[in-house]
Amino acid sequence: MSAAGYDAIVIGGGLHGLSVALHLARRRKRVIVLERRYAGRHSSGINAGGVRRLGRDIREIALSVIAMEMWHSIESLVGDDCGFVAGGQVKVAESDADMAKLARREAEVRALGYDHEELVDQAELRRIVPAIAEHCVGALVSRTDGAADPYRTTTAFRRAAVAAGAEIREDDGVTGLERANDLWQVTCASGTIEAPAVVNCAGAWATRIAAMVGETIPCGVKASMMIVTERMPTFVEPTVGATSRSLSFKQTAAGTVVIGGGHQGRCDVAAERSVVDFGNLAHAARIATELFPVMRGVRIVRTWCGIEARTADEIPFIGPSAVAPGLFHSFGYSGHGFQLAPAAGAALAGLIATGSTNLPIAPFGVTRTSAAAVR
Amino acid sequence: MSAERIATDVPARADIVVIGGGPAGLAAATEAARRGAAVVLLDEQPALGGQVYRAVEANRARGKTLDADYAEGGRLVDAFRASGALAIHEASVWLVEPDGTVGFSRAGAATLMKAERVIVATGAVERAMPIPGWTLPGVMTVGAAQILLKTAGLVPQGRVWIAGSGPLLRLYAVQALAAGGQLAGIIDTTPPGNRRAALRHMGGAMGALGELRKGLAWTQAIRQAGVPWITGAHDLRAEADDDGALGTISFTADGARRSEPADTLLLHNGVVPNVQITRALDIEHDWNQTQRAFRPRCDAWGSTSVPAVMIAGDGAGIVGAAASAIAGRLAALESLRALGRLDQAARDDAAAPLRRALARALAIRPFLDALFAPSPEYLVPAGETIVCRCEEVTASALRQAVSLGCLGPNQLKSFTRCGMGPCQGRICGLTVAEVIASARGASVADVGYYRLRFPIKPLTLGELAAVHAPADPTAPR
Numbered sequence: 121m122s123a124a125g126y127d128a129i130v131i132g133g134g135l136h137g138l139s140v141a142l143h144l145a146r147r148r149k150r151v152i153v154l155e156r157r158y159a160g161r162h163s164s165g166i167n168a169g170g171v172r173r174l175g176r177d178i179r180e181i182a183l184s185v186i187a188m189e190m191w192h193s194i195e196s197l198v199g200d201d202c203g204f205v206a207g208g209q210v211k212v213a214e215s216d217a218d219m220a221k222l223a224r225r226e227a228e229v230r231a232l233g234y235d236h237e238e239l240v241d242q243a244e245l246r247r248i249v250p251a252i253a254e255h256c257v258g259a260l261v262s263r264t265d266g267a268a269d270p271y272r273t274t275t276a277f278r279r280a281a282v283a284a285g286a287e288i289r290e291d292d293g294v295t296g297l298e299r300a301n302d303l304w305q306v307t308c309a310s311g312t313i314e315a316p317a318v319v320n321c322a323g324a325w326a327t328r329i330a331a332m333v334g335e336t337i338p339c340g341v342k343a344s345m346m347i348v349t350e351r352m353p354t355f356v357e358p359t360v361g362a363t364s365r366s367l368s369f370k371q372t373a374a375g376t377v378v379i380g381g382g383h384q385g386r387c388d389v390a391a392e393r394s395v396v397d398f399g400n401l402a403h404a405a406r407i408a409t410e411l412f413p414v415m416r417g418v419r420i421v422r423t424w425c426g427i428e429a430r431t432a433d434e435i436p437f438i439g440p441s442a443v444a445p446g447l448f449h450s451f452g453y454s455g456h457g458f459q460l461a462p463a464a465g466a467a468l469a470g471l472i473a474t475g476s477t478n479l480p481i482a483p484f485g486v487t488r489t490s491a492a493a494v495r
Numbered sequence: 496m497s498a499e500r501i502a503t504d505v506p507a508r509a510d511i512v513v514i515g516g517g518p519a520g521l522a523a524a525t526e527a528a529r530r531g532a533a534v535v536l537l538d539e540q541p542a543l544g545g546q547v548y549r550a551v552e553a554n555r556a557r558g559k560t561l562d563a564d565y566a567e568g569g570r571l572v573d574a575f576r577a578s579g580a581l582a583i584h585e586a587s588v589w590l591v592e593p594d595g596t597v598g599f600s601r602a603g604a605a606t607l608m609k610a611e612r613v614i615v616a617t618g619a620v621e622r623a624m625p626i627p628g629w630t631l632p633g634v635m636t637v638g639a640a641q642i643l644l645k646t647a648g649l650v651p652q653g654r655v656w657i658a659g660s661g662p663l664l665r666l667y668a669v670q671a672l673a674a675g676g677q678l679a680g681i682i683d684t685t686p687p688g689n690r691r692a693a694l695r696h697m698g699g700a701m702g703a704l705g706e707l708r709k710g711l712a713w714t715q716a717i718r719q720a721g722v723p724w725i726t727g728a729h730d731l732r733a734e735a736d737d738d739g740a741l742g743t744i745s746f747t748a749d750g751a752r753r754s755e756p757a758d759t760l761l762l763h764n765g766v767v768p769n770v771q772i773t774r775a776l777d778i779e780h781d782w783n784q785t786q787r788a789f790r791p792r793c794d795a796w797g798s799t800s801v802p803a804v805m806i807a808g809d810g811a812g813i814v815g816a817a818a819s820a821i822a823g824r825l826a827a828l829e830s831l832r833a834l835g836r837l838d839q840a841a842r843d844d845a846a847a848p849l850r851r852a853l854a855r856a857l858a859i860r861p862f863l864d865a866l867f868a869p870s871p872e873y874l875v876p877a878g879e880t881i882v883c884r885c886e887e888v889t890a891s892a893l894r895q896a897v898s899l900g901c902l903g904p905n906q907l908k909s910f911t912r913c914g915m916g917p918c919q920g921r922i923c924g925l926t927v928a929e930v931i932a933s934a935r936g937a938s939v940a941d942v943g944y945y946r947l948r949f950p951i952k953p954l955t956l957g958e959l960a961a962v963h964a965p966a967d968p969t970a971p972r
């Protein structure tokens with residue numbers, strides 16, 4: 121333990137930062153989270169809440185499967201159900217070509233020893249999603265995937281971390297990082313604090329933290345847009361996506377329908393601002409209304425856009441810095457990091473506390489070649 | 496944007512798009528079109544006139560004048576009609592982009608139109624008056640009642656009470672009486688101290704004697720009609736009947752609690768700038784402590800931090816109809832200069848008399864602002880009074896969220912869903928900011944406001960889906 125009393129400093133109070141802090145605190149480590157705005161201000165508080173294994177990059181499946189087990193008992197982890205409902209995830213095929221693609225995917229995943237992805241025919245699709253458009257011919261489904269409430273989840277992780285002894289300081293951005301005598305000195309708005317370990321969970325701003333120690337990590341950003349509609353009577357249980365088009369479509373407990381799918385808005389990362397591009401958002405509306413014709417007359421209540429780090433190969437960086445001892449990275453979740461948060465935090469906490477982890481984070485090293493080019 | 500997607504009567508581009516057909520918008524469009532610009536005016540209503548001169552042409556044709564002021568509306572509309580500007584009615588604007596793209600819906604179809612300059616003249620909205628029971632059927636705003644009066648000639652029947660404060664409350668009472676309506680009484684919640692405070696500004700107000708006389712005439716007309724006028728009232732409540740609709744109102748006046756049967760209660764708590772568009776554009780807003788409202792930051796022409804977007808009229812701070820029309824003309828002159836249609840000297844020459852007229856029109860403002868300063872009781876409602884109607888969030892729920900560490904309106908959305916319903920905080924925005932400020936002991940300026948996002952008006956998925964857009968970049972290559 122350092123003189124200042126911290127074992128680790130987490131930069132960024134998004135879900136990943138809070139999850140690392142929770143797991144570290146449960147391991148009796150003294151940990152503080154420094155958050156520039158407020159916990160959940162960026163992608164963690166405003167994402168689509170999809171808790172999905174379905175369709176994950178092959179390299180991500182192992183960690184995602186472990187995370188899913190944690191989601192199914194999330195209340196025992198954080199003392200709140202986080203609004204998690206295992207309503208399933210469905211990726212519909214709009215053509216025979218789509219169906220063939222999904223069949224190949226199912227076989228590929230099964231060959232790896234996983235059985236959560238299941239190909240279903242048109243009749244079964246209709247049964248699971250009665251409102252789906254006529255032209256859809258089948259789907260790949262993951263029946264025990266689901267969705268949670270993002271802000272509620274962030275709040276629950278925050279409360280649990282604090283209850284376990286973590287400290288969370290908001291309105292306190294990190295501006296400098298220096299190593300002296302085997303300790304990190306972290307300069308933030310409120311002063312300087314020290315700890316032997318620092319975890320970089322700064323989301324879209326994480327490359328700037330890395331740059332403070334001279335580490336260049338190639339990583340871009342994305343600004344995904346979302347639509348939420350007025351409340352509707354309950355008509356769809358699982359979260360629905362498509363095979364050849366980008367969509368995520370889900371009805372919340374409140375009855376509103378949340379539509380996304382990675383359609384991009386415009387963002388100014390330095391200003392922490394993103395704006396909806398309605399020309400692009402029209403694609404999401406078109407795909408949603410074509411897959412769910414009942415949605416045509418439904419009113420949009422709100423649209424928004426969130427900024428997140430996106431790697432060249434669209435899987436995250438989770439693990440130690442390549443240049444600075446005691447610095448760990450966890451960012452670049454590329455639009456699907458919400459689901460991974462419980463497991464990624466556990467992995468990093470293990471790594472920091474004991475020097476190693478059994479959790480499958482090997483594919484996510486910061487120097488992997490597939491991530492070398494910024495897209 | 497492809498031209499063929501736009502209805503034949505709607506151009507794809509314009510030099511200037513004016514949003515709002517009230518005095519500011521009409522005057523801005525007229526000034527700009529007269530000087531040769533291609534101007535399109537978009538308004539949500541089926542007819543020109545805005546709030547104050549709503550349906551003025553139709554009422555004139557029917558031989559109806561609501562009062563002498565209303566005639567001024569007729570003159571503004573006539574000038575607009577002669578100017579060559581194009582008016583598109585029932586166009587609900589849901590998007591203004593910093594580059595001058597304006598998105599609006601009309602008859603179920605959405606359109607994106609590109610303008611070199613956008614003049615936002617969307618006026619004022621009523622400040623909410625959250626009292627216990629304000630969401631009951633039978634309780635509505637004076638503004639809503641006035642719309643019914645102006646568009647359909649309707650006045651509510653039965654025992655009609657008007658409660659609150661502000662010039663519009665008296666004006667409506669006069670108009671309703673003139674239209675044959677009956678009023679059970681006026682419950683004036685203007686704090687008694689306001690009168691004294693206002694007298695200090697009497698000097699300035701003397702420059703606007705006409706306005707003062709008008710106010711006095713309204714008061715007289717109401718008294719002559721024998722309508723009971725209870726002043727200094729507080730602790731107003733609306734209570735339901737057995738059928739769940741409004742049945743009784745109660746209040747304290749002269750130290751005594753009174754209860755009265757009521758069929759309709761019309762509430763009014765003054766007006767505040769409509770900041771939907773300017774907020775969604777992330778233009779800076781400043782807190783005006785006197786008017787207890789935020790207003791978008793702009794210069795004396797109405798220019799904002801977004802070069803293509805200007806503001807005119809009550810939307811830039813409450814100034815009233817006459818000053819709004821002048822502000823509209825000033826914004827038009829500066830727009831023309833920015834478009835290279837007018838040089839700076841010509842702009843300034845044309846503006847000089849307007850600025851003098853504006854100063855005269857504004858002379859009475861400090862007096863009115865002081866006289867109708869809103870009562871703190873209705874700025875910061877107590878206990879179980881509902882603040883957010885859409886999601887039914889109470890004042891005490893807000894206070895609880897603050898005690899849990901919620902610092903501002905945006906966080907509050909996530910804590911309570913407050914402001915997340917169909918109205919998107921249009922009604923509760925200021926109340927929420929005031930409640931948080933008082934619970935935190937902070938100023939409203941520090942607490943801030945909801946972060947608003949386009950679309951600021953209901954837009955259906957089908958309408959958005961039909962907006963023409965470039966190829967989907969997320970489609971597989």
Ligand SMILES: Cc1cc2nc3c(=O)[nH]c(=O)nc-3n(C[C@H](O)[C@H](O)[C@H](O)COP(=O)(O)OP(=O)(O)OC[C@H]3O[C@@H](n4cnc5c(N)ncnc54)[C@H](O)[C@@H]3O)c2cc1C
Binds near residue numbers: 427
């Ligand atoms: C619109 C949208 C929809 C999404 N939908 C899904 C989904 O359905 N399913 C799914 O699994 N994932 C989804 N995601 C992705 C998911 O939201 C993210 O992967 C995840 O939340 C990332 O969490 P984070 O903690 O890494 O980042 P963030 O939540 O962005 O947190 C980073 C934090 O770091 C802070 N910070 C930055 N710089 C500093 C500094 N110098 N000092 C202090 N603090 C700093 C920021 O203020 C911020 O709070 C979606 C993302 C978006 C944008």
